[in-house]
Amino acid sequence: MRLGVLDVGSNTVHLLVVDAHRGGHPTPMSSTKSTLRLAEQIDGDGRLTRYGADTLVEAVDEFTKIAYTSGCKQVMAFATSAVRDATNCDEVLARVEAESGVRVTVLSGVDEARLTSLAVRRWYGWGAGRILALDIGGGSLELSNGVDEEPDAALSLPLGAGRLTREWLSEEPPGRRRVAVLRDWLDAELAVPSKQLIAPGKPDMAVGTSKTFRSLARLTGAAPSSAGPRVKRTLTSGGLRQLIAFISRMTASDRAELEGVSVDRAGQLVAGALVAESTMRALGVDTLEICPWALREGVILRRLDLESSDAELPAGQH
Numbered sequence: 001m002r003l004g005v006l007d008v009g010s011n012t013v014h015l016l017v018v019d020a021h022r023g024g025h026p027t028p029m030s031s032t033k034s035t036l037r038l039a040e041q042i043d044g045d046g047r048l049t050r051y052g053a054d055t056l057v058e059a060v061d062e063f064t065k066i067a068y069t070s071g072c073k074q075v076m077a078f079a080t081s082a083v084r085d086a087t088n089c090d091e092v093l094a095r096v097e098a099e100s101g102v103r104v105t106v107l108s109g110v111d112e113a114r115l116t117s118l119a120v121r122r123w124y125g126w127g128a129g130r131i132l133a134l135d136i137g138g139g140s141l142e143l144s145n146g147v148d149e150e151p152d153a154a155l156s157l158p159l160g161a162g163r164l165t166r167e168w169l170s171e172e173p174p175g176r177r178r179v180a181v182l183r184d185w186l187d188a189e190l191a192v193p194s195k196q197l198i199a200p201g202k203p204d205m206a207v208g209t210s211k212t213f214r215s216l217a218r219l220t221g222a223a224p225s226s227a228g229p230r231v232k233r234t235l236t237s238g239g240l241r242q243l244i245a246f247i248s249r250m251t252a253s254d255r256a257e258l259e260g261v262s263v264d265r266a267g268q269l270v271a272g273a274l275v276a277e278s279t280m281r282a283l284g285v286d287t288l289e290i291c292p293w294a295l296r297e298g299v300i301l302r303r304l305d306l307e308s309s310d311a312e313l314p315a316g317q318h
Contacts, residue, residue: 002071016028041055075102081138110154116294117150124207135208138163138268139160174270
């Protein structure tokens with residue numbers, strides 16, 4: 001089955017086309033993305049602006065056509081922090097559906113954490129034991145801890161790299177004093193949630209997912225993406241501290257020249273690194289494994305699981 005997954009995030013709209021079946025490894029066929037920066041299109045009343053809504057409608061319509069042209073039987077569209085937090089979320093998504101024919105599901109932060117946890121568990125398997133999973137997005141930080149496909153604890157905090165860049169690090173470079181203040185603030189914000197997350201049990205493995213962690217790992221010496229998804233990649237707290245001291249003295253344009261850093265992400269890299277550092281410190285984690293699967297793969301896997309359970313029911317019990 002060929003599926004399209006349309007991820008409407010705080011920074012980008014990303015279409016992933018995969019060939020997938022229950023019990024198999026989803027195979028990526030194509031990946032298309034567009035930078036909309038929806039989080040920057042929220043006005044003073046908390047509403048997504050008309051321009052932001054216009055660009056979202058256009059992107060969803062265009063990417064859906066690409067998905068069906070690519071042979072997808074279904075397009076699963078979901079939105080995360082930026083759209084979720086907009087006070088006119090329902091109004092905007094009703095317009096998206098009316099003009100593009102696509103219903104975009106809004107995922108809660110906890111659902112993001114749970115689906116990411118599912119993807120991580122499937123990647124590493126049962127032998128990994130209890131897994132602590134961290135995912136830094138543009139608007140929020142998702143955290144989970146568990147031994148099963150359904151985590152024992154799942155949290156979402158408004159500590160995304162883009163959000164903190166806008167609120168704390170507007171100057172380029174951000175300055176040593178500002179970085180220190182944000183670091184102290186993050187430590188305070190994470191003190192209670194970190195205890196809640198660890199309460200179910202000490203993890204056997206700590207994992208970081210998605211673009212921010214991949215970029216940070218690459219900048220601290222991990223293999224490039226061209227080496228393939230199965231190459232082991234890690235991020236250490238020591239390497240992260242050294243990286244922050246380096247990149248916090250650079251402008252966004254200079255950071256964009258670093259290998260593994262895109263122009264779209266360069267501006268929020270310092271905030272992302274500080275969130276990663278503070279989260280690892282709060283959780284007592286020294287080394288993170290970098291997982292190539294994250295939220296989009298979790299959405300695919302959950303969809304396949306649901307389809308399989310329906311298909312296996314005897315006639316008359318669907």
